[in-house]
Amino acid sequence: MEPPEAIEQVSAGEADAAIIFRYDTLPHFLRIDETLHFEPLGADPLRLLVRRSSAIGKAYERNREPVDLTAAHAETWIAGCATCRANLLKLASRAGFQPDIRHSTDDYWATQNLVEMGMGVSLVPTLDTKIHVQDDLVACALRDADASRQVGILTRVHDARESLGLLRNELAETARHYLQPIPTVE
Template sequence: MEPPEAIEQVTGGEADAAIIFRYDTLPHFLRIDESLHFEPLGADPLRLLVRRASAIGKAYERNHEPVDLTAAHDEAWIAGCATCRANLLKLAARAGFQPDIRHSTDDYWATQNLVEMGMGVSIVPTLDTKIHVQDDLVACTLRDANASRQVGILTRANDTRESLGLLRSELAETARHYLQPLPAAE
């Protein structure tokens, strides 16, 4: 389930813990009040998913340098869940354009298929690209320092059960292999 639904499940006692993501660009989008505890596990940079044969894809394959989001300002866009869509709109606004969102899905495989068919471009998390990226697609690193999401574990604030402590420990160990360390607080 997406973060808002997972938060409801933990808040309502339907779940003891959830792994959720949140964007620094949207500090108030998710309602995590004092009854909940969010423990960040790491950062998951976002990537621009494009066709390898596109101008952006060819340039990225040539030099492997991060691309500006503005490189895709004239493209049709495929948005994700409501949280991801809000983040896309915020990143695009910061880059100075309004994305032409033509499709919306929270299914990564559908997103890849839509990009592959030339229906648009999309922003996807690096974690999704570790599973599989179709051969005729490329997931370009973005130059924008805000193009990232935090992944973490959500629990009720006063839940100190040993089993949740073990879960946190195992998730933190696993996250070290897949997520980047969070930037140090200033």
């Protein structure tokens, strides 16, 4: 389930824990109150998913330099879940444009298929690209430092059961292999 629904499940006691993501660009988008605890596991940078044959794809393949989000300002867009869509709108606004969102899906495979068919471009998490990116697509690194999400575990405050401690430890160990450390603010 998406983060808002997962938060509701943990808050209501329907679930003991949830792995959720959140965006620093949207600090108040998710309602995590004082009864819940979010423990970040790592950062998951976003990528711009484009067709390899597009101008952006060709340029990225040629030099492997991160691209600016503005490179896709004139493209049609495929948005994700409500949280991801809000993040896309925020990032695009900061970059000085309004994305022309024509499609919306929270299914990564459907997103790939839509991009492959030339229906638009999309922001996707790096984690999704570790599974598989179709041969005629490229997931371009982005230059924007805010183009990232935090992935973490959500539990109820003061829930100190041993099983949750073991879960946290296993998730933290796994996250070290797939997520980047979260930059510290000084």
